[in-house]
Amino acid sequence: MQTTSDYSCAFCGEMNTTFVDISAGFEQSYIEDCQVCCRPNILYVRVDEDTFDIEIDSDYEE
Incomplete structure (x- = not known):
């Protein structure tokens, strides 16, 4: 099942x-480039097992 979620660019x-x-x-991490500044973000994704609510934290990719 695929869905969308928003995150704030770390840069x-x-x-x-x-x-x-x-x-x-329910816990994932991957790298995705910002759609505005094109710099790479490490995304840490957590999905609530009961409600399927998604929380995303972003960090700098060195």
């Missing part, structure tokens, strides 16, 4: 939308 602070594949697990 420029702009909001981005990303696809989240819930079937990949």
Whole structure:
């Protein structure tokens, strides 16, 4: 099951939308470039097992 969620870029602070594949697990991390400044963000995705609410934290990719 795939859905979208928003996160704030760790570099420029702009909001981005990303696809989240819930079937990949309830805790995921991957790298995605910001749609505004094009810098890479490490996304830490957590999905609530009961409600399927998604929380995303972003960090700098060195």
